[in-house]
Amino acid sequence: MYPTNFAYAAPTSLADVIAQMQAAGDDGKLLAGGQSLIPMLKFRLAEPATLIDLGRVQELRGIRVDGNNIVIGAMTPYYQVLNSGEVQSRCPLLIQTIRQVGDPQVRTRGTVGGSLAHADPAGDLPAAAVALGAQLLATGASGNRLYDASNFFQDVMTTALEPSEVLTSVSFPATDSPGTGTAYLKHRHPASGYAVVGVAAIVTVGADGNCQSARIGITGAGSHATRATATEQALAGRPLDAQSVAAACANAASGVDLMGDSYASSDFRAHLVQVLAQRAIMQAAQNARR
Amino acid sequence: MSVSRLFGATVKRREDPRLITGKGMYTDDFKLPGMLHMVILRSPYAHARITSLDVSKAKQLPGVHAVLTGKDLAGKVNPIPTAWLIPNSDLKTPAYPALATDHVRYTGDAVAAVVAETPAIARDARDLIEVNYEPLPVVTETEKALAAGAPQLHDDAPGNQAFHWSFANGDADGAIDTAEVVVRHRFVQQRLIPNAMETRGAVASWQPGADELTLYNTTQNPHIVRFLCSVINNIPENKIRVFARDVGGGFGSKIPFYGGDALTVFASQVTGRPVKWIEDRHENYLATIHGRDQVTDVELAAKRDGTMTGLRVKAYSNMGAYLSTAAPGVPTWLFALIVPGCYTIQDYKCDVWGAFTNTTPTDAYRGAGRPEAAFLIERMTDLLAGELGMDPVDIRRKNFIPADAFPYTSGGTLTYDSGNYQGTLDKALEMANYSGFRQQQQQLRQQGRYQGIGLSTYVEVCGLAPSPAAGAMGFQGGLWEPATIRMLATGKVVVLTGTSPHGQGEETTFAQLVADQLGVAVEDVDVVHGDTGAIPMGWGTYGSRSTAVGGTAIFKATQKVIEKAKKIAAHLLEAAPDDIVFDSGTFHVQGSPDKSKTIQEIALMANLAWNMPEGVEPGLEESSFHDPTNFTYPFGAHICTVEVDPDTGEVKILRYVAVDDVGVVVNPMIVDGQVHGGVAQGIGQALYEHAIYDEAGQLITGSMTDYAVPNMTQIPTVETARTETPCPHNLTGIKGVGETGTIASSQAVVNAVVDALSPLGIKHIDMPLTPERVWKAMQAAKSAGSSSASQPGQPGQ
Numbered sequence A: 001m002y003p004t005n006f007a008y009a010a011p012t013s014l015a016d017v018i019a020q021m022q023a024a025g026d027d028g029k030l031l032a033g034g035q036s037l038i039p040m041l042k043f044r045l046a047e048p049a050t051l052i053d054l055g056r057v058q059e060l061r062g063i064r065v066d067g068n069n070i071v072i073g074a075m076t077p078y079y080q081v082l083n084s085g086e087v088q089s090r091c092p093l094l095i096q097t098i099r100q101v102g103d104p105q106v107r108t109r110g111t112v113g114g115s116l117a118h119a120d121p122a123g124d125l126p127a128a129a130v131a132l133g134a135q136l137l138a139t140g141a142s143g144n145r146l147y148d149a150s151n152f153f154q155d156v157m158t159t160a161l162e163p164s165e166v167l168t169s170v171s172f173p174a175t176d177s178p179g180t181g182t183a184y185l186k187h188r189h190p191a192s193g194y195a196v197v198g199v200a201a202i203v204t205v206g207a208d209g210n211c212q213s214a215r216i217g218i219t220g221a222g223s224h225a226t227r228a229t230a231t232e233q234a235l236a237g238r239p240l241d242a243q244s245v246a247a248a249c250a251n252a253a254s255g256v257d258l259m260g261d262s263y264a265s266s267d268f269r270a271h272l273v274q275v276l277a278q279r280a281i282m283q284a285a286q287n288a289r290r
Numbered sequence B: 001m002s003v004s005r006l007f008g009a010t011v012k013r014r015e016d017p018r019l020i021t022g023k024g025m026y027t028d029d030f031k032l033p034g035m036l037h038m039v040i041l042r043s044p045y046a047h048a049r050i051t052s053l054d055v056s057k058a059k060q061l062p063g064v065h066a067v068l069t070g071k072d073l074a075g076k077v078n079p080i081p082t083a084w085l086i087p088n089s090d091l092k093t094p095a096y097p098a099l100a101t102d103h104v105r106y107t108g109d110a111v112a113a114v115v116a117e118t119p120a121i122a123r124d125a126r127d128l129i130e131v132n133y134e135p136l137p138v139v140t141e142t143e144k145a146l147a148a149g150a151p152q153l154h155d156d157a158p159g160n161q162a163f164h165w166s167f168a169n170g171d172a173d174g175a176i177d178t179a180e181v182v183v184r185h186r187f188v189q190q191r192l193i194p195n196a197m198e199t200r201g202a203v204a205s206w207q208p209g210a211d212e213l214t215l216y217n218t219t220q221n222p223h224i225v226r227f228l229c230s231v232i233n234n235i236p237e238n239k240i241r242v243f244a245r246d247v248g249g250g251f252g253s254k255i256p257f258y259g260g261d262a263l264t265v266f267a268s269q270v271t272g273r274p275v276k277w278i279e280d281r282h283e284n285y286l287a288t289i290h291g292r293d294q295v296t297d298v299e300l301a302a303k304r305d306g307t308m309t310g311l312r313v314k315a316y317s318n319m320g321a322y323l324s325t326a327a328p329g330v331p332t333w334l335f336a337l338i339v340p341g342c343y344t345i346q347d348y349k350c351d352v353w354g355a356f357t358n359t360t361p362t363d364a365y366r367g368a369g370r371p372e373a374a375f376l377i378e379r380m381t382d383l384l385a386g387e388l389g390m391d392p393v394d395i396r397r398k399n400f401i402p403a404d405a406f407p408y409t410s411g412g413t414l415t416y417d418s419g420n421y422q423g424t425l426d427k428a429l430e431m432a433n434y435s436g437f438r439q440q441q442q443q444l445r446q447q448g449r450y451q452g453i454g455l456s457t458y459v460e461v462c463g464l465a466p467s468p469a470a471g472a473m474g475f476q477g478g479l480w481e482p483a484t485i486r487m488l489a490t491g492k493v494v495v496l497t498g499t500s501p502h503g504q505g506e507e508t509t510f511a512q513l514v515a516d517q518l519g520v521a522v523e524d525v526d527v528v529h530g531d532t533g534a535i536p537m538g539w540g541t542y543g544s545r546s547t548a549v550g551g552t553a554i555f556k557a558t559q560k561v562i563e564k565a566k567k568i569a570a571h572l573l574e575a576a577p578d579d580i581v582f583d584s585g586t587f588h589v590q591g592s593p594d595k596s597k598t599i600q601e602i603a604l605m606a607n608l609a610w611n612m613p614e615g616v617e618p619g620l621e622e623s624s625f626h627d628p629t630n631f632t633y634p635f636g637a638h639i640c641t642v643e644v645d646p647d648t649g650e651v652k653i654l655r656y657v658a659v660d661d662v663g664v665v666v667n668p669m670i671v672d673g674q675v676h677g678g679v680a681q682g683i684g685q686a687l688y689e690h691a692i693y694d695e696a697g698q699l700i701t702g703s704m705t706d707y708a709v710p711n712m713t714q715i716p717t718v719e720t721a722r723t724e725t726p727c728p729h730n731l732t733g734i735k736g737v738g739e740t741g742t743i744a745s746s747q748a749v750v751n752a753v754v755d756a757l758s759p760l761g762i763k764h765i766d767m768p769l770t771p772e773r774v775w776k777a778m779q780a781a782k783s784a785g786s787s788s789a790s791q792p793g794q795p796g797q
Helices: A014-027 A037-042 A078-082 A085-090 A092-098 A104-109 A112-118 A125-132 A229-235 A242-249 A266-288 B016-020 B056-060 B119-127 B142-146 B172-177 B222-233 B259-271 B281-287 B370-388 B392-399 B421-432 B434-446 B467-472 B506-518 B546-573 B599-608 B668-688 B740-756 B771-783
Strands: A007-009 A028-031 A050-053 A063-066 A069-073 A135-140 A143-148 A153-155 A166-173 A180-188 A195-205 A211-219 B036-042 B048-054 B064-069 B110-116 B130-135 B161-169 B181-192 B201-207 B212-217 B240-243 B275-278 B291-302 B308-320 B348-356 B408-410 B414-416 B450-459 B481-487 B493-497 B525-528 B580-583 B586-589 B592-598 B620-626 B635-644 B651-661 B718-722
Touching (some): A014 A050, A014 A135, A014 A166, A069 A085, A069 A112, A085 A092, A112 A166, A125 A166, A195 A266, A211 A229, A211 A266, A229 A242, A266 B771, B036 B281, B056 B064, B110 B119, B110 B259, B172 B348, B212 B222, B222 B259, B259 B275, B370 B392, B370 B450, B370 B740, B392 B421, B421 B434, B421 B651, B450 B740, B481 B599, B493 B546, B506 B546, B546 B586, B592 B599, B599 B620, B635 B740, B651 B740
Parallel strands (some): A007 A050, B036 B275
Antiparallel strands (some): A180 A195, B161 B348, B481 B493
16 A cells, blocks of 8 residues: 655645646646545555645635625535534535535545545535535636536546646535525445435425425436436426425436446436435425424 | 352453554564565456566666565475365365466466565565466356366366365255255355454564574464464474464454465565565455355255254355365365254255355355354245244244253264253343234334344354364364463463464453462463464464363363462471362361462462472473363354335344353453454345455455445444353363354344345345345335245345
8 A cells, every 4th residue: 555656745825736736737636635535546546746735725725604605615624514603504405415424534634625626426525516506616827717516527536627727615505595405315335435326405395385496416326416407397396295206206317327336236326316316305395394 | 160250250351451552563563673575466367377477677676675476486485285175075276376477366366576675665666567467268156167168277176176075964865855845045155355454464584594483473373374384485393483462353364374474484585684564455355365155055854844854955165266274174064064053953965066266265254164054044944934834933943952952963973062042042032022023013014114033043163173073074283272371489370372362352361260260360360372482382263262272271271280289288388288278379278277378379489499399390380281072062042123124225223132152151241242243244244245256357345445344333232141051071161252143143134134025025135135135126026926036146246
């Protein structure tokens, strides 16, 4: 478990990060919380010439409220999000999701931006990001660029980020309007704890008790996190009872490029998407009525 | 024997403070001056010819001291021998070289070794070795390997058959032909990875001139390592000292002496420097033995009233690419003899085929053959109960060997020493509230909920055991144990044991046993193990033998110490030895308690030898060499209750009750801990663990992110209780507990899940019962209607 030799850079400002990235070129690799990259280095699955550690860049850390959005610096570790009163009261889906990430050690070191930029197909946070419609701010040599979560995740560990860009912050819309509830449910891999399937649901219940709107994010089942738009549309205006929700979820996996492995086949993942989508929607609706 | 305060008391493990504060001395903690580091290049192919091997670039990397290849080993490092040569079989033992020369046979087969100043340099140099492989066809499954036209692994093992071995008693064929009912089934015991917390490794230090080897090794049996190293590395046995200080678990995987160990020794000889080799976890998964991997076809004959009348088993065992040290004995002797279990089945026949495949070699893994046997008979018992419409409790009671029938000879060979199977079952049923659960189960079924209860009533054979039996079974070793008790002038006690505890807590239990007998404080007793220089001999720790065999040897040695001390006391007290009474550490003259000497006073005099009785030699040190007359036979009843999520197939264990009878117990807390750990591993096999190879022979569960070792959130509270039926043939009454948990548990879980799903007509699901397997079985059963739907095995799905 010994990585290949690499140069190590520890910039302290975003400008310095950009400069280091330019200097390192294609052989540079950004290190955030290291929960994925360090194991890859040890296995020599990643052999960067230069490792650029973002750990000392203070301006990439922190949580602030910007109007109706919670803006989280890319290098903010999970545990700080979990401990944020603002996030707890205004964007509980992040709490519900992050609580199920890894274990206490991972949640202490792992970061919001690291998870999203790494884009592990079985990561938890991408499901919440797509369901919430998060806006991801990236910075490169030529300035800033804003990505919508819905087209940020492109393939297995592949995002829309340019190689010269670093993810700097993520803006998550609050879901604290009356009648809105959220939930994240996941089928944990028994070994890794990653999401075999994870479903994030945001449900707004109308005055008539029916579903006014729903946003569903799916992770684990396919190559990247996606929204279950067919289910979202089928649910709108429908009663939030078991039968209607089940019907709406029949095609929950229709937009997912399903993957299979030795633990769960693509068929089973499709089935789990249906089951967990139903349960997540019912739970989000229940939370909305509280 | 007298049972007083210390024997049978919950004494906290004296090992734990150092282990949980990071002060243990594991193999990787030994750092010798000038020490070099070795890494091993392993084949990325499951089966290939090596067409070229060029290590010149690796040798040129600064900091590299040696690069070893198979050719370098000729005449220097002999192949790894098979140490269990099962008689009455056509056993083939193809060469198992420490480094391959022209042919690799599994992913992980060793090809070269690099020795360098640092582990990182060694690792970099390994990447510079250039190997060209010509891939060959691959076979990973036993029956495919034995089929005509399969890729051949060894020229000297035609058809990949390692052996065909048979065992029979009575007339199983006749019993099955004439039976009123015959239940037939096929079971798959999936392959498992032992997962000791400490991976394997060695630090070898060869002293040129003295021509002596010091070897720090993570092993369960340092004296066997000394012997095998002597044979493999051509070093006289008396020139080797092996240390196994703290060893982080083994579960059977640290019984063998491996090629990596022999290479470390050779690397030290070649470089003249100490050399360390430590596996990383991935290497451990590839290169340390795996366990289980057996397919069985079973036929159980019975009368309509549920009386079992005959049993026939055909077993197909995957030995991997080579025969590991003890491998041939595991699926034969250790499996076959105990298959009839707790039941009065005499007409019994078992055929076992072992096959070479392009996989990591298999060998003993906690329970070693006996979990497979207990699983098989306990699943068959439930299948028979289902066939006859009987309750699983009733069918067991009907067939149990009665408590008054011991000693009982089962299947013509094993003589079960003692038992009361009804006793443990009754206690478990009461704890689990069996009848209450059955009522609740019916009510929940009306609501569409699936809860189930599973029984496992087991007996196992352990306390390995009489050396003549080992010889008769072809085991190339003895199974006796020595013990030495040495009392120092200050009254402190040193205990030398040939067993090699690596998590079982014998530093504590043996100290309890000795302190109890000698009447000294437990703190004054030190247990020395894991040093072949200090301890005369030992056959190691496995087969739940340490306390039953090694502990009994210690007990016998304490009696010799007391006997000698009594002579000295008589002399000092001017009385006849027969008039001396020994009680709680004090010798006194019968009828005159005031005329007394403490054992510490006697120890002082014995060490000074100023005033010894005539004919009594100085010193107070006695040894015993104990060879038991029989195995021991722990037994018990485990009950598991589960609920199955009908939508996802997830199994939730509701309760787990373990009632064991392991004979007399020295330390209840340590025995509970052994049960907890064993049950965790058994639940792991039932629900989570599976070493999976793909078609190309790649281990696709090659890390802990893929291979599910259960963590604490995946294991329920284990509710333990005991009955105590002493072992009648040793002086302590101890039977052993190291393996009961794994032997007892997997089938309790599977029986519970099948019971939960019985309304759907499901009769069996192969382990591990992953959510997908359970869900698919439910889907298949639903589409087949509720008539019958048994899921065949789905290995590798």
